[in-house]
Amino acid sequence: MASEEPSGLEILDKVGSILNELEQRGECSVADLATAVGEPLSSTYRLVSNLRGIGWLDNGSRRGRTRLGLGLLPIGALVEEQRNLMDIAVPRLRDLRDTTQLTSYLVVRDAEFASCVLRYEGSEVRNLELVLGGRLPLDRGGAPLALLASLPHAEQLKILATLNRSEQEKQQTADDVTVITERGIAVSDGDVTTGMAAFGAAVLNQQDVPIAAISVSGMRRTVLENPDIEEAVRATAESISVALGRQARSTDV
Amino acid sequence: MSSPKAIRPLANANEIVQILAANGPLSPSQISDLIGIPRSTVYRLADGLAALGLIEQLPTAHISLTERWLHLADAASHREEWSHASPALDDVHVNTQLTTYLSVPHGREVVCLEWRPGSALNLLMMRPGRTLPLHAGAAGRVMLAYGEFTVTEYLRDEPLRFNERTLTTASALEQDVVETRSRGFVFSDEDVTEGIGAVGVPIFDRAGTAIGSLSIGGLAGEIRERLEELATLMHSAASQVRELNPL
Numbered sequence: 001m002a003s004e005e006p007s008g009l010e011i012l013d014k015v016g017s018i019l020n021e022l023e024q025r026g027e028c029s030v031a032d033l034a035t036a037v038g039e040p041l042s043s044t045y046r047l048v049s050n051l052r053g054i055g056w057l058d059n060g061s062r063r064g065r066t067r068l069g070l071g072l073l074p075i076g077a078l079v080e081e082q083r084n085l086m087d088i089a090v091p092r093l094r095d096l097r098d099t100t101q102l103t104s105y106l107v108v109r110d111a112e113f114a115s116c117v118l119r120y121e122g123s124e125v126r127n128l129e130l131v132l133g134g135r136l137p138l139d140r141g142g143a144p145l146a147l148l149a150s151l152p153h154a155e156q157l158k159i160l161a162t163l164n165r166s167e168q169e170k171q172q173t174a175d176d177v178t179v180i181t182e183r184g185i186a187v188s189d190g191d192v193t194t195g196m197a198a199f200g201a202a203v204l205n206q207q208d209v210p211i212a213a214i215s216v217s218g219m220r221r222t223v224l225e226n227p228d229i230e231e232a233v234r235a236t237a238e239s240i241s242v243a244l245g246r247q248a249r250s251t252d253v
Numbered sequence: 254m255s256s257p258k259a260i261r262p263l264a265n266a267n268e269i270v271q272i273l274a275a276n277g278p279l280s281p282s283q284i285s286d287l288i289g290i291p292r293s294t295v296y297r298l299a300d301g302l303a304a305l306g307l308i309e310q311l312p313t314a315h316i317s318l319t320e321r322w323l324h325l326a327d328a329a330s331h332r333e334e335w336s337h338a339s340p341a342l343d344d345v346h347v348n349t350q351l352t353t354y355l356s357v358p359h360g361r362e363v364v365c366l367e368w369r370p371g372s373a374l375n376l377l378m379m380r381p382g383r384t385l386p387l388h389a390g391a392a393g394r395v396m397l398a399y400g401e402f403t404v405t406e407y408l409r410d411e412p413l414r415f416n417e418r419t420l421t422t423a424s425a426l427e428q429d430v431v432e433t434r435s436r437g438f439v440f441s442d443e444d445v446t447e448g449i450g451a452v453g454v455p456i457f458d459r460a461g462t463a464i465g466s467l468s469i470g471g472l473a474g475e476i477r478e479r480l481e482e483l484a485t486l487m488h489s490a491a492s493q494v495r496e497l498n499p500l
Contacts, residue, residue, distance in 0.1 A: 007262070008301055009297065011260060012302060015266075015305070016304070061332060061500055067332070071359065073326045074274070074382055075270060076327070076329075079319075079323060082318075243320060
């Protein structure tokens with residue numbers, strides 16, 4: 001007769017403990033893992049050996065140790081390719097539009113410009129400054145400024161030089177960037193269209209590289225007088241970044 | 254020690270993960286059809302994997318792998334023997350302006366552990382987490398020449414042909430191994446992607462075992478012209494990695 005086999009769910013639960021332990025500690029002995037899982041050594045050996053067989057674990061760099069397996073790398077690479085920015089951003093930008101009632105945008109960098117790749121119309125007057133497929137220089141508007149501020153300093157200087165900005169304009173942008181970095185969000189108040197304002201925040205990938213930015217824009221008063229809007233933009237940018245693989249900020253824990 | 258008995262639910266769970274990695278989100282019935290396990294089993298294992306945060310159900314009721322895999326892959330790629338390799342990769346990248354790779358053997362393939370992206374990037378197949386078989390590309394062929402498999406052992410399975418320049422016969426690969434070992438590096442001349450070349454050298458541990466490779470990829474014409482210069486630069490970087498290996 002078959003020996004008593006634990007159910008799939010029990011096994012997976014133990015697999016989860018082993019993965020967590022190794023992710024946190026790097027390399028462990030099987031005895032350490034047995035303690036973490038709360039299982040006898042013999043059944044832990046069997047589980048570890050099976051996990052090695054499917055590539056989820058490898059032998060460690062030192063004898064008797066176990067570590068996470070190289071077989072996890074191709075899975076991670078495929079997941080990264082599938083979780084592309086647009087798929088992740090579409091539902092979140094729609095939500096942002098629904099909660100704020102303002103027009104929401106996603107921009108990506110295009111040399112010294114920011115190109116609009118998603119735009120969901122709010123309920124207010126239609127703003128024609130940044131249409132789908134249109135672009136703004138990186139030093140104008142909420143989302144472009146947020147993207148600019150998250151780039152390395154040397155890169156920012158190069159962009160401003162290419163844009164042929166005067167010394168005064170460069171200084172103004174440098175001051176804006178300082179404020180954006182401190183506040184974690186870009187505020188554009190009438191710098192694109194008089195009477196309109198926007199909040200923008202950068203989207204970072206797993207390697208903390210800024211790859212896009214989002215914003216909402218609307219009538220100046222509606223945008224600037226409601227603190228919930230700033231928070232909604234911040235939260236949406238963070239949620240897109242996390243879905244792209246960036247570790248959630250430790251303040252959330 | 255004989256290998257312990259296979260744990261069936263784990264093998265099935267891995268099949269679900271692999272099929273989702275290869276195809277993107279799928280419905281439970283598609284998964285059931287593709288891997289030939291009952292739908293009830295798919296549901297049960299999917300619940301278990303979801304409890305670990307490894308998969309999630311989308312609003313369309315499709316099942317998708319989560320970003321947790323990115324973190325696991327990231328953690329798996331941090332390995333003590335390579336912890337001091339970064340400066341050597343940086344050196345090669347800065348001096349050549351070409352995309353630079355650190356790859357390690359994983360069974361009958363090599364997997365890219367780390368890279369420094371350079372020019373011709375969009376044309377290159379290899380990037381972190383991606384694999385190459387041992388008979389193709391600089392990183393793959395270095396490990397065939399210096400790794401654990403003989404050509405005969407490796408050719409147990411039919412080798413994948415990327416294009417007509419891919420080496421697929423035993424005689425071509427035997428000759429490649431001999432040439433590689435005599436000159437100390439591989440020149441991959443458009444054998445994976447047309448127009449793309451690469452140079453790879455082995456990295457040894459203190460016991461003299463080849464534990465990985467350093468390679469660079471770019472436009473084939475440029476690589477061909479600079480071949481000797483690139484190979485010399487990479488040999489010195491590979492010895493630097495060997496010196497700094499803490500194990």
